[in-house]
Amino acid sequence: MESYRALTVDWKDSKLQSEVRDFSVDDLPDGEVTIRVAYSSVNYKDGLATIQGAGIVSRYPHTPGIDLAGTVLASSDPSFKQGDEVLVTGYGLGASHPGGFSELARVPAAWVVPLPSGLTAKAAMAIGTAGFTAALSIYRMEQNGLNPDQGPVLVSGATGGVGSWAVSMLAKSGYEVTASTRKSAEIAYLKSIGALETISPSELVVPEAKSLNRERWAGAVDPVGGRFLTHVLNSVRYGGSVALSSFTGGAELASTVYPFILRGVNLLGIDSVLCPMDVRRTVWNRIAAEWQPDGALLDAVVHEISLSELPAAIAQVLQGRMRGRAVVALS
Structure with a gap:
């Protein structure tokens, strides 16, 4: 049985604490599309998901991460097949549904966007x-x-x-x-x-x-x-x-x-969470075309971190000390 790691927020000693844990595939939530996550990124909302009383998460343990990009491992929806490169942002990801700070994710097919031609998974999450x-x-x-x-x-x-x-x-x-x-x-x-x-x-x-x-x-x-x-x-x-x-x-x-x-x-x-899928795809296609970042810009804006470095990066975001984007490498 395949195992995976994920950053988990849970109660410990009457406080919310974050740690990296091991899980099995059986622990994945319901959804039609299972994704091997390549990259995620750190957002202010992810920081709020680690704070008591912020109103982002109602059930623990919880895996934050409001975006992800990776490769489809399995799909029961004909819109996606094994090997497809995809991304997911918004909807319940990282809030009501386990998020992208995980090596594997399972989500509803209605949330999944095909990775636009010309964008890599890392660039997509640098944008995120x-x-x-x-x-x-x-x-x-x-x-x-x-x-x-x-x-x-x-x-x-x-x-x-x-x-x-x-x-x-x-x-x-x-x-x-x-x-x-x-x-x-x-x-x-x-x-x-x-x-x-x-x-x-x-x-x-x-x-x-x-x-x-x-x-x-x-x-x-x-x-x-x-x-x-x-x-x-x-x-x-x-x-x-x-x-x-x-x-x-x-x-x-x-x-x-x-x-x-x-x-x-x-x-x-501007609501990026429940943005309709037709608008979502239109905007992502523009990002992959006229708004696509060049290599120099990515170097200036993005720094890559590991799963174990996430708690420190989340603290930076909450303190307003994060410049640009922290991209999380997951596989």
């Missing part, structure tokens, strides 16, 4: 949920009229996973990108991946005597939220869009109605 979220943000903004001729696009939290990929993808599509970061030591890194200029979040704060800031951005990709989102909304040009995908800066929204009714600003909610 974070890159898919960035790409989906740009896709939705372009559906709402954004194009490179309209002016600069702001990316907040630009050194993180979503932010880094948004900077790169926007630059590849010909946009003038301004990257927002508090980390002055990372300015050279942001410019190396496509940012034309950088800005500190403090420069976006609206003076107390004013209801709106001057119009600066044709659009904005925001994986931060919280109070920062208020300042972004107040700085977007007439008819522009803000694509909001996370709340690492807080879940509150303390905005006025002015950006919406005086400038026609669009606030677009």
Whole structure:
């Protein structure tokens, strides 16, 4: 009987603790497609899955990992066959369903995306949920009229996973990108991946005597939220869009109605979890074509870690100290 290793979060001494454990194939959950996982990656949501009371996981023991890429070992669904290269992001993976921090995974066929031509499993996970979220943000903004001729696009939290990929993808599509970061030591890194200029979040704060800031951005990709989102909304040009995908800066929204009714600003909610499969495949195909990272970018953004190094990487993500992407090699 084949065995496999997985990172598991479970209660021990009244605390949630993470460790690598051995399992047998019989321990795999229900699903039509069994996958030998080649790579996964570390996301903020994976960090939350290791914290008591975060609301991500309701049943333990649990294996986090909200994305994976690998090769089909077996499938009872005719859409997939042994040897197919595939990826899975979103849905219940790593939350209600055991995730990608495992050498083997079994998932519903409805969650599985064929690996697009031109992408390796490692590159797909370097992009992963974070890159898919960035790409989906740009896709939705372009559906709402954004194009490179309209002016600069702001990316907040630009050194993180979503932010880094948004900077790169926007630059590849010909946009003038301004990257927002508090980390002055990372300015050279942001410019190396496509940012034309950088800005500190403090420069976006609206003076107390004013209801709106001057119009600066044709659009904005925001994986931060919280109070920062208020300042972004107040700085977007007439008819522009803000694509909001996370709340690492807080879940509150303390905005006025002015950006919406005086400038026609669009606030677009970006959901990479339950994104419909037709949109999901369209966006992944664009990632594999016009937004595919080159080798130099992968070297700049990605560092590879092992299963045993995962707990330390998760701690870095939760503390906001992770630059770019940590890719987990599983086979």
